[in-house]
Amino acid sequence: MDNTKEKIIAVATRIFSRFGFYKTSMDEIARTAHKAKGSLYYHFTSKEALFTEVVDRELKNLKAELALVVTDPALNPKEKIRQYLITRMSVLNKAANYHEVLSADFMEHFEFVDQLRADLDSWEKEQLKSIIKQGIESGVFVDQTDKMDILLDVFIMVLKGLEIPFFLQGKYDALSPHFDDLIQILIKGISI
Amino acid sequence: MDNTKEKIIAVATRIFSRFGFYKTSMDEIARTAHKAKGSLYYHFTSKEALFTEVVDRELKNLKAELALVVTDPALNPKEKIRQYLITRMSVLNKAANYHEVLSADFMEHFEFVDQLRADLDSWEKEQLKSIIKQGIESGVFVDQTDKMDILLDVFIMVLKGLEIPFFLQGKYDALSPHFDDLIQILIKGISI
Amino acid sequence: MDNTKEKIIAVATRIFSRFGFYKTSMDEIARTAHKAKGSLYYHFTSKEALFTEVVDRELKNLKAELALVVTDPALNPKEKIRQYLITRMSVLNKAANYHEVLSADFMEHFEFVDQLRADLDSWEKEQLKSIIKQGIESGVFVDQTDKMDILLDVFIMVLKGLEIPFFLQGKYDALSPHFDDLIQILIKGISI
Amino acid sequence: MDNTKEKIIAVATRIFSRFGFYKTSMDEIARTAHKAKGSLYYHFTSKEALFTEVVDRELKNLKAELALVVTDPALNPKEKIRQYLITRMSVLNKAANYHEVLSADFMEHFEFVDQLRADLDSWEKEQLKSIIKQGIESGVFVDQTDKMDILLDVFIMVLKGLEIPFFLQGKYDALSPHFDDLIQILIKGISI
DNA sequence: AATGAATGAGGGTTCATTCAT
């Protein structure tokens, strides 16, 4: 059955998110999932591989939800950007394992992390580019074709930057009320 | 001698910063410092205590350098804010262990991390508040006494947010050229 | 099909000979043979049983090749002994798994090894005895009927002894040039 | 104390010799020695390192006993060779762990084995060379300076070869009676 | 103040074997 593998992933997702990569042992995952430790290794090459799978799924989910916003015909460009950012923050707020991956330690020692982040980055850049192009075509945003790439880089940089105070420091609830102000500023920056 | 303790801290700072908290063993620190493992435990209660000391020193250094800027009589408020941000990023760029502490795992499991960050946050808030007050008094910034706290919170939030793309992702060199633009935007936001 | 079993044996022969009994896993054999691990256990009771089969075949092959020499009517007794030794060394040089079995560990812990070696020993003794008898009958070798058994024991002992420097230490190529000298000495010892 | 380390080596020597390298676990050694498993790793980097130490001591002991023979002024060259071989076989008969090292598997996978054997080989060559030189000087052995190295190589090859039937196959007791005959043959070969 | 020997609880991983299908 695919049941066992899914059960392992489900349990791993929960435990990794609570205790982090290092503080979570394969033994505890196996015990909690009521599976043999050997079974974890039948389905995943290593602890690292299991963790990668967990994070990968979180990011796939993020992409899926963002894609819904990007392709929503009911939203105009400005609303789309606003909704994109809100959705992003909201989904990431639940993707606890992805946060783990922000650690400097992971950056230096696990290549797969870089891979995952790089993939997500380029994907997001494409999405935002398409939204802005729509805005330019409909005359809402100024045409800055030459500066587009730099603009997008800075934009994404700020987005990712917000992840720390929002999630890692547990200030999502405290800061989310000010979120709309932030979005207004960012959009204004683009609209000028 | 105080020599032994200082030697241990110096070595620990270097090794922690290279391999992170979990991947660094007390044994490696002792070996590199040419001290006995028992000596580490004579001077520090635990691995955690040693790491705390290391991070604490990095932040003290950060504060010291920032204080120089804040009290520099040669700078006007706008220049001061600009210099504050540049110094902040530059110093943090070398404070590798502080970055380690950004990990979600640390947040949840080591109380001392929260403590350190909270201290730094309120300290920075005070510094920025004093700069802005100078600006208001000299008529450079608009008086927003009622919104001051919110403004400062958002300001610091963005600052801390930038740490991830700047340091963790190793994009300091790539992004620092755009740094001035960012600062201009932030200052403009306050100046209106 | 008999195909599966043969495939397993063929692959096992190769892998066992490269990595030895302990360092070879059933999993690797299954993977390399493109068979399920369960299939190995359908055809062989255990890892040990599979290994026994592999070694057994190598020894059967050795016997077959040696039998050709012993029954070759074109060779006189002296030539026969010479050819016997050369063939023995040459075939064993390729019987890598048999070598594994020389280990002290195998001797003490796997009874089947003793069985295989004992069978081979008595078989070889018979062959050599028949050659020598031919030599005595044709007047080439001295009649030492009373000492025949001891002579054969020592003879085989030396033969087996040569296996270590020749095969285990990888000196086959280096030592085989001196092989003819050795044979001359042995034959001379018998011929007196 | 040096006591712990010696205790570990003593126990390891015994257990390795009974069950071989692979079938002996660090856990069992620790348990039997009434020491913590961690203590084994405090004194020895790895299981392999511990085993190396054990074998190394066996070989040192062998060398020491052989050296006594080589330097014994009471023996003439012929007697010396005879005594050398007898001592060699007798000491090796008790050096159970050295035998383990004869395995083909060890040859291919543990470099340290090659190192140990190579050291021993060159040492033994020197000893035998000195004995033979004495014999030549006293006119007992024929001067074959040009063939000396080849002669020694073959000589050592046969010596090592005898190790298998003598020890691995547990035939020391059965074959040692014929040992004197063998020695006579070898000496005669040199003496001609 | 400083040491280094000793510990023992775990950690990740391997692997021969079983068994329902």
Next chain:
DNA sequence: GATGAATGAACCCTCATTCAT
């Protein structure tokens, strides 16, 4: 006949911590 998912015992090793000296 053949499979592959599942198991669990064992294995080697790491490491923060303790403590007698």
